[in-house]
Amino acid sequence: MSKAIRIHQTGGPEVLSWEEVDIGDPLAGQVRMRHTAVGLNFIDVYQRTGLYPLPGLPQTLGMEGAGVITHIGEDTGDFSPGDRVAYAMDLGSYSEERLIATDRLVKIPETISDQTAAAMMLQGMTARYLLKNSYPVRPGDTILVMAAAGGVGLILCQWAKFLGARVIGCVGSASKAYLAKANGCDYVILYKEENIAEKVGEITGGEGASVxxxxxxxxxxxxxxxxxxxxGTLVSFGNASGPVTDLNLGVLAAKGSLYVQRPTLASYVRTRPLLQQCADDLFNIVETGMVNINIGQTYPLAETARAQQELEDRKxxxxSVLIP
Ligand SMILES: NC(=O)c1ccc[n+]([C@@H]2O[C@H](COP(=O)([O-])OP(=O)(O)OC[C@H]3O[C@@H](n4cnc5c(N)ncnc54)[C@H](OP(=O)(O)O)[C@@H]3O)[C@@H](O)[C@H]2O)c1
Structure with missing residues (x-):
């Protein structure tokens, strides 16, 4: 037996429960892995509250993890017991052990630790598609980044700076402003007290941001x-304050022929080749030191409720990494 954080109903952090689960043997194309580090993401909160639908209940939550393969099924290609592997966007990572299909796994390079891999797979591959696909950033672009000191935010700002952008980050406190500036932001807006559009107007001489x-x-x-x-382009990729449900398309014309995308990482890693390409690009930018992965806090996996509460409370x- 091993343990996992499961929910039997959607709701607040109190529905997360630390339970014994039966893992079983891997089927063809699957491996059994032991997690050494698990990533915490805001999508976990949306799934816990019911904003994003789950395939069923009870359910082990968590979309990202890293660890070691302990058993393999048939047809697992070049994956073997002992391999260090990581993944993102596959439900069930809030667990000591799990079964997972090999087409969702990538091998972790030697230079990258398990904790770093668990911290960056989901948020880092998200930053990559935002900067390279949603709105491909060019040198000289002025870009605006909300929650710039968060998980996605710190990676996105560093990567954008490397690509030659002028980065304006919005953050909720002075200490987050300091962190954002140390990680790629040229300008920081304290959006609880400053008017975002006015500040962007001042910084860009009235022109506005590209994205x-x-x-x-x-x-x-x-x-x-x-x-x-x-x-310009709005890439609306999250709902930390609540989902956008009533955007009148006519507003886009009135405000200057704007573009809007509402993307998800799942589309950009939907096949094995896309996943590997995305992960390789992320590993490369981290290994060359152009992007640093900031693990702001770790928690025991058994205390995931506390970790989720702190994420929701903007603390x-x-x-954030959960340790089994
Ligand atoms: N679509 C995709 O493919 C995709 C993939 C990954 C993540 N995301 C989204 O990206 C966002 C960031 O994810 P993350 O895991 O890296 O989280 P995070 O940015 O580390 O944490 C969320 C941050 O959002 C800010 N925030 C502003 N208003 C908030 C509110 N009402 N409640 C809570 N937080 C608020 C807070 O920063 P301040 O205090 O600085 O305001 C908070 O620290 C999430 O919305 C997530 O869903 C989307």
Whole structure:
């Protein structure tokens, strides 16, 4: 027997329960792995509350992990017991052990620790598709990043800076502003007290930003749109303050022929080749030192409820890792 954090109903952090689970043997194309580190992500909160649907209940939550293969089924290609592996966007990582299909796994390079892998797979591959696919950043672009001191935020800002962008980050406190500036932000807006669009206007001489990468959702929709230059792009990729449900398309014309995308990482890693390419690009930028993965806090896996509460209360910075 091994243990996992499961839910039997959606709700607040109190529905997360630390339980014994039966893992079983891997089927063809699967391995059994033992987690050494598990990533904490805001999507876990959306799944716990019911904002994002789950395939069924009870359910082991968690979408990202790293560890070691202990058993293999048939047809597992070049994966063997003892391999260090990591993954993102596969439900069930809040567990000491799990079964997982090999087409969702990548091998962790020797230079990258398990904790770093668990901290960066989901947030780092997200930063990559945002910067390279959703709105491909070019040198000289001015970009706006919400929650710049968060998990996705710190990776995104560093990577954008490496690509030659001028980065404006929005954060909720002075200490987060300091962190964002140390990780790629040229300018920081304290969005609890400053007007985002006015500040972006001042910084860009009235032109506006090329893109707003907005993970806050409902509370910042208007500010994001008002901060864009004509024909600029809003990439609305999260709902930390609540989902955007009522955007009138006519507003996009009135505010300057704007573009909007509502993406998910799942689309960009939907096949094995796409996943490997995305992961390789992330490993490369981290191994060359251009992007540093900031693990702001770790928690015992058994205390995931506390970790999720702190994430929701805006108390965390950078990435959070759960230790089985
Ligand atoms: N679509 C995708 O593919 C995808 C993939 C990964 C993540 N995401 C999204 O990206 C966002 C960031 O994820 P993350 O895991 O890296 O989390 P995070 O940014 O580390 O944490 C969320 C941050 O959002 C800010 N925030 C603003 N208003 C908030 C509110 N009402 N409640 C809670 N937080 C609020 C807080 O920073 P301040 O105190 O600085 O405001 C908080 O620290 C999430 O919305 C997540 O869903 C989307």
């Amino acid at each position: 707003s990468y907005d993970s806050i959702g409902k509370a910042t929709l208007e500010a994001s749109l008002d901060s864009l230059r004509p024909t 965390t910075t950078g990435s």
